[in-house]
Amino acid sequence: MAKFLTNRDENYAQWYNDLVIKADMAENSAVRGCMVIKPHGYALWEKIQSGLDRLFKETGHVNAYFPLFIPKSFFSREAAHVEGFAKECAVVTHYRLKNDPDGKGIIVDEDAKLEEELIIRPTSETIIWNSYKNWIQSYRDLPLLINQWANVVRWEMRTRLFIRTAEFLWQEGHTAHATAEEAIEETNRILNLYAGFVEDYMAIPVIKGYKTENERFAGAIDTYTIEALMQDGKALQAGTSHFLGQNFAKAFDVTFTDKTGKLDYVWATSWGVTTRLIGALIMVHSDNSGLVLPPRLAPLQVVIVPIYKSEDQLNTISAEAKKIKASLESEGITVKYDDRDTHKPGWKFADYELKGVPVRLVLGPRDIENKTVEICRRDTLEKSTRSTEGLTGHIVSLLGDIQSNMLVRARRFRDENTFKVDSWNDFKAVLDDQGGFILAHWDGTVETENRIKEETKATIRCIPLDAPEEEGKCVYSGKPSRRRVLFARSY
RNA sequence: CGGGGUGUGGCGCAGUUGGUAGCGCAUCUGGUUUGGGACCAGAGGGUCGUCAGUUCGAGUCUGGCCACCCCGACCA
Numbered sequence: 001m002a003k004f005l006t007n008r009d010e011n012y013a014q015w016y017n018d019l020v021i022k023a024d025m026a027e028n029s030a031v032r033g034c035m036v037i038k039p040h041g042y043a044l045w046e047k048i049q050s051g052l053d054r055l056f057k058e059t060g061h062v063n064a065y066f067p068l069f070i071p072k073s074f075f076s077r078e079a080a081h082v083e084g085f086a087k088e089c090a091v092v093t094h095y096r097l098k099n100d101p102d103g104k105g106i107i108v109d110e111d112a113k114l115e116e117e118l119i120i121r122p123t124s125e126t127i128i129w130n131s132y133k134n135w136i137q138s139y140r141d142l143p144l145l146i147n148q149w150a151n152v153v154r155w156e157m158r159t160r161l162f163i164r165t166a167e168f169l170w171q172e173g174h175t176a177h178a179t180a181e182e183a184i185e186e187t188n189r190i191l192n193l194y195a196g197f198v199e200d201y202m203a204i205p206v207i208k209g210y211k212t213e214n215e216r217f218a219g220a221i222d223t224y225t226i227e228a229l230m231q232d233g234k235a236l237q238a239g240t241s242h243f244l245g246q247n248f249a250k251a252f253d254v255t256f257t258d259k260t261g262k263l264d265y266v267w268a269t270s271w272g273v274t275t276r277l278i279g280a281l282i283m284v285h286s287d288n289s290g291l292v293l294p295p296r297l298a299p300l301q302v303v304i305v306p307i308y309k310s311e312d313q314l315n316t317i318s319a320e321a322k323k324i325k326a327s328l329e330s331e332g333i334t335v336k337y338d339d340r341d342t343h344k345p346g347w348k349f350a351d352y353e354l355k356g357v358p359v360r361l362v363l364g365p366r367d368i369e370n371k372t373v374e375i376c377r378r379d380t381l382e383k384s385t386r387s388t389e390g391l392t393g394h395i396v397s398l399l400g401d402i403q404s405n406m407l408v409r410a411r412r413f414r415d416e417n418t419f420k421v422d423s424w425n426d427f428k429a430v431l432d433d434q435g436g437f438i439l440a441h442w443d444g445t446v447e448t449e450n451r452i453k454e455e456t457k458a459t460i461r462c463i464p465l466d467a468p469e470e471e472g473k474c475v476y477s478g479k480p481s482r483r484r485v486l487f488a489r490s491y
Numbered sequence: 492c493g494g495g496g497u498g499u500g501g502c503g504c505a506g507u508u509g510g511u512a513g514c515g516c517a518u519c520u521g522g523u524u525u526g527g528g529a530c531c532a533g534a535g536g537g538u539c540g541u542c543a544g545u546u547c548g549a550g551u552c553u554g555g556c557c558a559c560c561c562c563g564a565c566c567a
Contacts, residue, residue, distance in 0.1 A: 087565070123567095157492080157565055164566060217567095237567060274567050307526050346527040353527095364526055374526080491566095 033159030033166035040355060043299035044278050045169060051201050055193050061145040061173060066127050069118035074126040077251035084218020085122045088155045092118040120153045125270055128174045129252040136176055136266060139258050144176040162279030163491045170274035176266040178258060183267035187243040190271045191224045194239040203294040203406035204228050204284050205414050206238055207486060209462025214449055221245035227461040229414045230283040233435020235461045235488035238280050241271035284410055291356030292378055294406050295399040302328055302335045302395060303357045307345045307364035317363045327392045353378060358402050359395060379406055427475050431456050437488050441481035443474035452476055461486045
């Protein structure tokens, strides 16, 4: 396990703040708990965006954009929704500043008080459904499949870099359907899309399931989730997809006329993933040398570092490096040739490892003489020297190897840290000794769920979709249970 | 909001019984180096979180305020 996750003296945020991504929490009080995502970190978000966006479009979704501000009255239409978010909303009350008459800088102009306060969106269901009311009249307007890339603000009491920041970037899908079946189908389609993306691109294995009533999204009938396991044995919710039933349609009076001429409320879904995915990527794959990026997500896939003494040597090496670079690029690989003379090779090696670049090629005088190149793969840090003959094909398959190896490794870790537990003592022992996922029977009651949470801090991450039916007894109460659910301590 | 901790050059820190600020890294200049984060020499950079008080004198003592971090409650 990476040092930064086990060494409790240093917190992991500091580790990647200092070493990897430089995403400082903003210092100013007014933007407390927010991130400054520096270019290297933001490039990862752009890769996540472009990958997901393509998948959304392939499944018939389109992008739109809605306002940042939500009138307070919109927000309170859906009872469960307002209750869920009320405690963490940033509220805009004024629209103007003025010079302090006492000369002490600038103050809020009390004359510019808003008649109705504006909430900075913590999520956009309400303002979007307020629009949908005007957009939907007939079954011919359905389904409405819209996604938004945006920022949202949730005034969390405690923030954590990437995992829970006051402001974060995300995508939120909001769809409307003519029938419950179609909406549920959409909910599942997105869940599978998320799981596929996170596993195929990010090399993070996930468990698909649905949430207990306790853990459900505020205003949802059902919340589906993908749950990932971090290297320190804690779970992280990596994405959610909600079946909202007719709750929001009723709250915003969104009706449509069906084929038989009957008026009905539409059925809704919403779903989202956030910059938390970057946190997951860091906490699943990093090692003591820094970040490890799966090739499909790496903004830079191959870096070439020259080693030289004289100008002449550099020229010869550069000519060869540029040939290799062009050849790799013709295969769609992103390559950087780093011939800066401001840093030494050793410094560059360490720096690119810290940044997680999947493959490093090194060219020195020795290599030019032997027509070879040194190859170092980031996932295992193995070095080898091979002929430049057929190099491009080799790199293409090496990148594929790294991608699949990372998923295999993460899945092995996940499986080795997933425990079937049948007694309360074992349950507590597993949590205290190593953490990880626990599959255990649960009697289905909120009381038991809460008791377990109070006593162990473990929560039900989800009821796995593929959980087989089996007779059992609740690990806490001993009452009968039909299937195992997934417990863990979580972020 | 409870419990703990911390605010001193860009970053990380030291600063003794109160005497007018220092170290490492980073930066800049020159030179030697370059196959795993180079070395030597020199240089620049700080109203010590903030406001008030005590004092001849405050980074240091006293009080208020502000902010941040960690552990909870809350949560993508």
